[in-house]
Amino acid sequence: xxxxxxxxxxxxxxxxxxxxxxxxxxxxxxxxxxxxxxxxxxxxxxxxxxxxxxxxxxxxxxxxxxxxxxxxxxxxxxxxxxxxxxxxxxxxxxxxxxxxxxxxxxxxxxxxxxxxxxxxxxxxxxxxxxxxxxxxxxxxxxxxxxxxxxxxxxxxxxxxxxxxxxxxxxxxxxxxxxxxxxxxxxxxxxxxxxxxxxxxxxxxxxxxxxxxxxxxxxxxxxxxxxxxxxxxxxxxxxxxxxxxxxxxxxxxxxxxxxxxxxxxxxxxxxxxxxxxxxxxxxxxxxxxxxxxxxxxxxxxxx
Amino acid sequence: xxxxxxxxxxxxxxxxxxxxxxxxxxxxxxxxxxxxxxxxxxxxxxxxxxxxxxxxxxxxxxxxxxxxxxxxxxxxxxxxxxxxxxxxxxxxxxxxxxxxxxxxxxxxxxxxxxxxxxxxxxxxxxxxxxxxxxxxxxxxxxxxxxxxxxxxxxxxxxxxxxxxxxxxxxxxxxxxxxxxxxxxxxxxxxxxxxxxxxxxxxxxxxxxxxxxxxxxxxxxxxxxxxxxxxxxxxxxxxxxxxxxxxxxxxxxxxxxxxxxxxxxxxxxxxxxxxxxxxxxxxxxxxxxxxxxxxxxxxxxxxxxxxxxxxxxxxxxxxxxxxxxxxxxxxxxxxxxxxxxxxxxxxxxxxxxxxxxxxxxxxxxxxxxxxxxxxxxxxxxxxxxxx
Numbered sequence: 106x107x108x109x110x111x112x113x114x115x116x117x118x119x120x121x122x123x124x125x126x127x128x129x130x131x132x133x134x135x136x137x138x139x140x141x142x143x144x145x146x147x148x149x150x151x152x153x154x155x156x157x158x159x160x161x162x163x164x165x166x167x168x169x170x171x172x173x174x175x176x177x178x179x180x181x182x183x184x185x186x187x188x189x190x191x192x193x194x195x196x197x198x199x200x201x202x203x204x205x206x207x208x209x210x211x212x213x214x215x216x217x218x219x220x221x222x223x224x225x226x227x228x229x230x231x232x233x234x235x236x237x238x239x240x241x242x243x244x245x246x247x248x249x250x251x252x253x254x255x256x257x258x259x260x261x262x263x264x265x266x267x268x269x270x271x272x273x274x275x276x277x278x279x280x281x282x283x284x285x286x287x288x289x290x291x292x293x294x295x296x297x298x299x300x301x302x303x304x305x306x307x308x309x310x311x312x313x314x315x316x317x318x319x320x321x322x323x324x325x326x327x328x329x330x331x332x333x334x335x336x337x338x339x340x341x342x343x344x345x346x347x348x349x350x351x352x353x354x355x356x357x358x359x360x361x362x363x364x365x366x367x368x369x370x371x372x373x374x375x376x377x378x379x380x381x382x383x384x385x386x387x388x389x390x391x392x393x394x395x396x397x398x399x400x401x402x403x404x405x406x407x
Numbered sequence: 408x409x410x411x412x413x414x415x416x417x418x419x420x421x422x423x424x425x426x427x428x429x430x431x432x433x434x435x436x437x438x439x440x441x442x443x444x445x446x447x448x449x450x451x452x453x454x455x456x457x458x459x460x461x462x463x464x465x466x467x468x469x470x471x472x473x474x475x476x477x478x479x480x481x482x483x484x485x486x487x488x489x490x491x492x493x494x495x496x497x498x499x500x501x502x503x504x505x506x507x508x509x510x511x512x513x514x515x516x517x518x519x520x521x522x523x524x525x526x527x528x529x530x531x532x533x534x535x536x537x538x539x540x541x542x543x544x545x546x547x548x549x550x551x552x553x554x555x556x557x558x559x560x561x562x563x564x565x566x567x568x569x570x571x572x573x574x575x576x577x578x579x580x581x582x583x584x585x586x587x588x589x590x591x592x593x594x595x596x597x598x599x600x601x602x603x604x605x606x607x608x609x610x611x612x613x614x615x616x617x618x619x620x621x622x623x624x625x626x627x628x629x630x631x632x633x634x635x636x637x638x639x640x641x642x643x644x645x646x647x648x649x650x651x652x653x654x655x656x657x658x659x660x661x662x663x664x665x666x667x668x669x670x671x672x673x674x675x676x677x678x679x680x681x682x683x684x685x686x687x688x689x690x691x692x693x694x695x696x697x698x699x700x701x702x703x704x705x706x707x708x709x710x711x712x713x714x715x716x717x718x719x720x721x722x723x724x725x726x727x728x729x730x731x732x733x734x735x736x737x738x739x740x741x742x743x744x745x746x747x748x749x750x751x752x753x754x755x756x757x758x759x760x761x762x763x764x765x766x767x768x769x770x771x772x773x774x775x776x777x778x779x780x781x782x783x784x785x786x787x788x789x790x791x792x793x
Contacts, residue, residue: 302459302479303492306581307571308509310480314517318505322496 144386151379158373169380179381181356182364189274189360190339196278198331201285206320208286209293219290223283230280234348237276238263263349266357273345273358281338285331292327296320333396340388361385409470409578410435411456411611416465418451418635425451427635428465433579438605438612440622443632444658452632453581453615458482469578480509485572486581489588491564493556493571500539500552503570507535510575542574545607562593569604579611586621598624619659623647631655653771656698662729665704665741667714669697669770677770677780679713684763688770688780695778696771701729701744703767706751712760716741721752728752732761 151169155162173179208218225233240247241262249259262268300319309315321328343362346352352359352367365385369378411433418426425448433439441449454460456467458479466473474482485506493502508517511531516522543549546566556564565585572580585601586594602625605612616622622629623643630640631654638652639645650656656664669679671693677686679697688695709715716732719740730751732741743761745751751759770778 297490297492299488299490299492300494302454302457303486303488303494303571304505305459305479306457306484306486307506308480308575309505310478310509313514314509319494322494325496 147379147382150376151383153376155376156373157369157375162376165376169376172377173380173384178356178359178364182352182359182361183384185270185356185358186340186342186360189270189277189342190336192271192274193277193281193339194332194335196274197281197285197335198328200278201282201331202289202324202328204282204286205289205293206316209290219287222286225280226283226287230344231348233280234276234345237272237345238349241272264354266354269350269354269358273342273349276345277339277342281335285335288327288331288334289324292324293320296323329399330396333392336392337389340385340392361388409611410437411579411613412468412471413452413456414466414468416452416455416467417463418448418455418460419463425635426455426462429632429635429637430465431630431637431640433611433613436609436611438602438614438625438627440614440616440626440629441632442616442619442622442629442658445617447632448635449615449617449632450583453486453583453613456613457484457486457581483578484581485575485577485579486583487565487568487572487585489584491556491568491585491588493564493567495556497555498552499543499548499554499556499559499567499570502556502567503539503542503574504535506571506575507538511535538574539570542570545573545604546570561589562597565589565597569601573604573608577610579613582612582614584616585614586616587618594621601625620661623659629659631658633658648767649777650769651777653696653698653775653777656769656771660700662701662742664698664700665743667697667699667739667741668737669695671695671770682713684713684765685783686765686768686770686780687783688778691770691772691778694773696775698769698771699763699767701742703764704741704743704761705764706730706732706743706745706749707760707762709758709760712762714741714761714763716759716761718751718754718757718759721755723752730759732759 150162152164152166153162154165154169204218204222208215208222211218239245241249243249243259243261246259248262253259260268262272296319300323301315304315304318309318341362342360343366346358346360346363347366350358352363361381362385365378365381368374368381413429413431413433416426416429417424429448429452431439441452443449451460455462458474458477462475466475468474469482469484494505497505511534512522512528513525516525516528516531522528539552540549543552546569548563548566548570551559551563551567556567559567565588568585582601586597589597598621601612601614605625614622614625626643628640628642629646630637631646632638633652633654639650639655641649646655646659650659653666657666667679669677669684671677671688671691673692675687675689675691676683677688677695677697678684705712714732714734716734718730719733720731722729722731726747728745728747728749728751730743730745732743733739734741741761765782768780770780772778
């Protein structure tokens with residue numbers, strides 16, 4: 106008995122681990138094949154001169170990255186992506202918060218307004234982009250007609266260098282506001298009513314004071330989460346650019362992911378697209394780290 | 408400091424009448440407890456006084472003025488919540504300072520950085536600082552001022568909540584079950600502290616609790632609420648010794664009051680199990696509830712006394728013993744208090760007699776109201792036996 110007991114416990118432990126690995130395997134394999142593998146491949150390709158369809162490639166070290174540094178289009182893409190994020194993040198976060206608080210304060214019709222604001226999130230962005238294109242059309246678009254009626258000059262907003270990017274920002278805010286609103290609504294309902302009542306007794310009578318004393322500080326975890334999510338989605342902007350402007354006019358709306366697409370699938374410069382992808386990955390990585398450290402460690406009060 | 412008057416308050420939640428015309432006048436500096444079982448409307452009444460809830464009818468007056476149209480912020484009351492509701496992102500100091508900042512600073516002075524533009528800010532900030540530190544010293548939490556609520560124990564949070572209430576000299580203090588989140592030992596300790604605080608401040612306290620012991624130990628007067636009505640208001644002595652309703656008698660006191668069924672004959676004689684007990688009741692005929700407390704009875708050897716039963720269990724509290732006497736026929740348990748060393752522990756499972764101190768016995772009619780009754784001979788314990 107004494108001799109067989111350890112052997113049995115060893116085999117049980119082994120079986121236990123085998124089972125655990127077996128259960129984790131499908132997810133692990135998928136992650137390796139679809140996520141980690143491709144990332145490694147892309148990193149490797151970015152150090153070569155490979156282009157799609159080429160039978161051969163040569164190692165070129167950091168040459169591709171050097172080329173990227175000197176590339177005006179790349180600089181425009183980075184600059185535009187950052188501007189885009191700088192407008193879309195505060196826009197959709199604060200409007201989302203505002204919509205959430207307005208709807209929460211309603212005594213009736215909450216479900217209706219929630220649906221109204223959430224509809225753009227559920228619709229297909231590409232289809233909606235086409236609708237926006239029609240609305241922005243200089244001659245028969247609704248927006249232009251209203252502006253003309255009000256005495257302004259109608260332009261083809263998506264083809265003007267000054268307005269192309271702002272219009273894309275507007276569409277993005279319109280589209281992501283509802284999603285942020287839903288997250289904020291969840292955050293708002295999780296704030297105990299007691300705080301507001303204590304504040305009311307403590308002499309806090311105005312909505313403004315109430316917001317700064319309770320709502321805003323207690324929403325901090327949600328707000329940070331929403332900001333990070335919106336930031337990551339902003340960096341990923343592609344569909345509206347592809348449908349509406351193709352990065353134009355004159356690269357005025359060129360963004361990082363669209364440049365990756367162009368280089369990789371229109372010019373077939375796979376190695377250059379890979380190097381761009383590594384830059385993009387860097388941005389997302391930084392945001393993810395911020396999320397992990399700021400959101401998950403710092404802003405919980407309990 | 409002020410008196411609070413509650414007159415004919417009505418409140419409905421949907422079809423449920425939570426408060427059915429409640430009236431109560433609370434004197435300046437008085438400590439009044441609203442006590443009753445869950446759902447009796449006591450918390451709702453407190454929240455109506457605070458202005459957090461709107462009554463459907465009736466009026467609340469503070470210092471003689473009706474405040475029904477005033478927002479909670481303008482009623483100048485302080486409230487301690489069951490959950491304490493301490494702002495989790497603020498330090499203890501800031502939590503206590505909130506009511507003062509709201510009262511004495513204007514909007515500019517409450518805004519970071521911009522406040523420096525205001526000439527009077529420094530002096531006001533110094534006053535607030537002093538008031539907060541005074542309140543903290545009074546409650547013995549000065550060493551906690553830099554902590555956040557999440558770092559405090561339950562008892563410390565409770566003190567901070569009280570600190571936030573006392574810091575600005577309100578007209579009255581409203582407390583909504585402030586001790587129910589504490590463990591039993593701390594709860595007993597905090598009872599003393601709150602009673603002391605009341606004596607020190609001399610302020611009006613309205614204290615809501617479901618725990619009759621809290622109400623009994625701290626209050627000047629107790630208002631017992633049942634089903635949306637106040638059924639009795641009185642000093643702890645009055646509600647304990649002279650309950651007007653059987654629900655009051657059963658709610659107040661621990662262990663629960665003993666209830667027997669007695670019979671009143673047409674000529675007003677009270678009899679228990681067919682034996683006349685020498686009492687005369689007025690204005691009632693038929694079955695009545697005869698109630699006595701555990702200390703208003705004594706144990707006798709089997710066969711003696713008015714009630715017979717079997718010792719089922721003895722609760723030993725050290726200084727005193729509560730003997731549970733089971734009456735198998737009625738399936739009823741009576742609790743009788745005896746002194747230590749009376750030897751009843753050995754009688755477990757044995758028959759025993761119980762006699763009542765008749766001058767303390769209360770009679771209640773079928774509707775639960777107390778009955779006017781008198782003894783034939785006003786004497787002490789009647790060891791009536793053959």
